[in-house]
Amino acid sequence: MQPLQFLVPLDALDALGPVIPFVVFGLVVLNILTRFLQHRRHLTQADSDDDDGSLDRWLPHTATNVALVLASFVFLIVEPHGGMVMSILALSVFISDFFEYESRLVEARSKSKALERPTAAIGASVFALLYAGYQGFFYLIEPLWNAIV
Incomplete structure (x- = not known):
């Protein structure tokens, strides 16, 4: 008997x-799309408001x-080796998004610089997209x- 068999429905996850892997791939693509849209929102928010805290996190x-x-x-x-690599890449996307948002806030407050693209988050997302594509479409x-x- 495994200790987590009552907390996590392993049979349902096996099914x-x-x-x-396709769900993870779709979420990575959706994350890249929402990052692009959030950056456009941040650009318009920084241009329109004179308030220091004018940028906000976008819920989607x-x-x-x-x-x-x-x-x-x-x-x-479900897949321990591939899941470990994918979860490290997903956590790196999450952490880089967090710090990219904070750096956009600093840039919006300075008013002397234009808002830059979230390059670290884009880079982490590209690696996550490549690995999720590898895991999902390996059969090809x-x-x-x-x-x-």
Whole structure:
């Protein structure tokens, strides 16, 4: 008997196992899209307001960040090795988004600089997108991969 068998429905997660990498991939793509939209919102908020705290977090982007981290933890239960790598990448996206927002606040307060793109979060998202694509769509390259390896 496993200690967490009553807390986590492992049989249900095993049934959803093949779908979870596609869910993680979709959440990464959605996260990139909401990051783009949030940056556009921040640009218009910084231009329109003279208030120091004029930038605010956008709820859809925060929700995709949290959903991405939670989905990667579920993927960790189903596929331990790939889930560990994906959860580290998802946490790096989450943390870089947090610090990118704080740096946008500093840039908005200074008024001497234009708001920069969230480059660290974009970089972390690209790595997460590549790995989620690898995990989700490995069946497309599996014959070639098996022939080489």
